Amino acid sequence: MVRSIPRRCGAGLLSLVVMGLVAVVCPAPAAAVVVDGDISDVAIYHRASNGLTTRVSPDGSSAVIGNVAAGLDGSAGIAVDDDGTVYVTNQYTSKIYKIPPGGVATQVPFTTPLSSPTDVAVDGSGALYTTTASFGGVVRRAAGGAETSFDFTGTWSTGAMVVDDQGSMYMLDSMQDLLVKQDAQGNQTTVAQYPDIIGSGSLAIDAQRRLYVGSSSGTLYRITQGSGTVETITAAAGGVADVAVAANGDIFVSRFTGEVVRVLEDGTVLPALAQITQLNGLAVRTVPDAPGNVTATPGVASADVSWDAAATNGGGPVVRYAVVSDPDGRTCVPANPADTGCTVTGLTNGQAYTFRVRASNTVAAVGESLLSTASDVVTPGLPAAPTALQATPGDESAVISFQPGNPGGDPNQSFETSTDQWQSWQPLTTASGAGGTLTGTVTNLLNDVPTEIRLRGRNTFGAGPDADTTVVAVAPAPSASPSASSSPAPSPSRSASASPTVRPPAPAPSTVPPASPSPASPSPSPTAPPASPSPSPTATPAPTTTAPTPAVPNPPTGVTVLAGTSSLQVSWQEPEPNGVRITGYRAIAEPGPAVCVTTGATSCLLGATAGVSYRVRVVALSAKGLSAPSAYSSAATPSAPPVATTPPDTEVPLATDQGRISAASPGESLTLVGTGYAAFSTVTLTLYSDPIVLAKTTTDPQGTFRQTVTVPDDLAHGSHAFTATGVDKSGEPRTMRMDVTVRPEPSTLPVTGTSVLWMLVAGLSLTTAGAGLRSVRP
Secondary structure: OEEEOOOEEOOEEOEEEEOOEEEEOOOOOOOOOEEOOOOOOEEEEEEEOOOOEEEEOOOOOEEEEOOOOOOOOOOOOEEEOOOOOEEEEEOOOOEEEEEOOOOOOEEOOOOOOOOOOOEEEEOOOOOEEEEEOOOOEEEEEOOOOOEEEEEOOOOOOOOOEEEOOOOOEEEEEOOOOEEEEEOOOOOEEEEEEOOOOOOOOEEEEOOOOOEEEEOOOOOEEEEEOOOOEEEEEEOOOOOEEEEEEOOOOOEEEEEOOOOEEEEOOOOOEEEEEEOOOOEEEEEEEEOOOOOEEEEEEEOOOEEEEEEEOOOOOOOOOOOEEEEEEEOOOOEEOOOOOOOOEEEEEOOOOOOOEEEEEEEEOOOOHHHEOOOOOOOOOEOOOOOOOOEEEEEEEEOOEEEEEEEOOOOOOOOOOEEEEEOOOOOOOEEOOOEEOHHHOEEEEEEOOOOOOEEEEEEEEEEOOEEEEEEEEEEEOOOOOOOOOOOHHHOOOOOOOOOOOOOOOOOOOOOOOOOOOOOOOEOOEOOOOOOOOOOOOOOOOOOOOOOOOOOOOOOOOOOOEEEEEEEEEOEEEEEEEOOOOOOOOEEEEEEEEEOOOOEEEEOOOOEEEEEOOOOOOEEEEEEEEEOOEEOOOOOOOOOEOOEOOOOOOOOOOOOOEOEEOOEOOOEEOOOOEEEEEEOOOOOOOEEEEEEEOOOEEEEEEEOOOOOOEEEEEEOOOOOOOEEEEEEEEEEOOOOOEEEEEEEEEEOOOOOOOOEEOEEOOOEOOOOOOOOOOOOOEEEEOO
């Protein structure tokens, strides 16, 4: 008997088996694999014709796993179980090997003789299936070790094979151009018959039980069961060595020329890997999305980290989240896999950290997602945020009370407040209150205007996270004018109504000459009037008055507002001078919370919500305090960002909370994240090509938005674009964009397996057969 076995070395076939003798000449595998496309959602396993198995992780790193290349094996049979265990064939030794995650390859102890097994599959129960040339059929080995043999009708039935989630087996009989199915009860039927599978050893199945076959000419076919319809997905798949279907419905193809490509539902071919030496068999495992919205709160030598659950699980439940700190690589794993938070310990107080999180659908690293985007920077040892913050309004002031947070790594904690949206902070003098609370007075507020007060603790390591509350300061009610009935009685005075003063009569002239006056008692002047009992009142001089120095500036005047797209352009006139130096201005939109502050300019831009009517007042700032508010401007209503009929052309990248993505599915929820917009302004989120407005969202004080949207269920597959349109901090149009390919809804059925097709020929021959295997289960 003479058998020719395909063994590809690069692009050439350099192996031959004659009567059981093997001669193989193959170069060593390449040192590295080049990632030339997006593989962030999958881990790719490929078998080389020298027997080496390599795993390429979603981050692009690659590693040889479980080297079972002994005996110059050229097998390409490969399957990946739910837990990440890999099974591979070895044609030279007629053995099946098991490679646990991170472990060493061991032989699976089949008792049924296996003759040059070309393929292996694993189902949801952990049962293994392998082809064997000894009787032209399949051996099934249950998880407990019991074995059953199945004969397949056909001339050549030891080629590519797949197993679906119902226990049915499918095999290619490429000598008769048949695709044969055998169900769990042993009934065999022909699924399809067509001429272009000779030489093909690639076979895969998707969640809808549609089968995929690739040809060496570069054509990828899809066969629908029941009707037996054979469709051409693409004629540009390249020389197909193997086919695999991921849980998200994408098709992956390995080429004999050393590439792995992703084929979308509409036939679009995208690059994935390149420069792989001796590429043959292929298996793909879908991993979860990276967790989103990672936040951290510092503690003492620790941080509490929380996150949003992974949006998709990669075909199996997420069984583990893991947090990693940067620097130091400290980790934590929640005790309950469903938890989305844990505490990282062993951190250094005073050291700044960020944290990233992975999700995994296996207990081992083989099912791990990419790392999430980093959390905000936190520094352990900082005080925790104050709690129970309350404010009681006063005249241009408010008395706040709160419970201080944990002081962190330093017990000497002080407090500070901000009333201008984090732009500046002022120290707060506190006093002890009831129940362990602290109280303090925040001044320099604007009466009758809502003001957000932010409060945080500070120690020698820095400032901790803040708490906030909103208060409206109020002027005191004016005092009542005094009435006549309440006026005090007048004091007695010398008035016309008083008794007259009695003057004594003038004395009669004397005939005796008066004595000379003595120095001690001078004589009165003969012209002086007689003394009266009461002296006449003396007039009081008018007091001298000095104009007081004003305490604060006069209010600005002439406030005008021009409504724009998601914004208000405000301008005003300088106040009448009164000797107080003005240090800036603050314009306040009503309703809030938009505020803009200048250092002297008499105009600024306010972000605003489209469709809302606003009025604006302005106050002048000085070292002595705020002026009274100006009169209100006229009302103005900003418009929404326009929706273009075609996707705006922009280089500014839009992202999700998982980072940039290149693919999405109908019905999938995505959290879009954008930055660089005007604070508190409206941003319109649109999906093209039609266009479809998905949502309108409002930015935060930093001009950032985070908005969850849903891809429409009826959206056509193919290329689309998400855009976010609004205005930047200067009021200029700003658009961000993210192009994606919309694909079918991700399935919950993981896909594993691959095979090499052995061609039975007479005499010595060379062949170009490929290999492929899949096992799909819910």
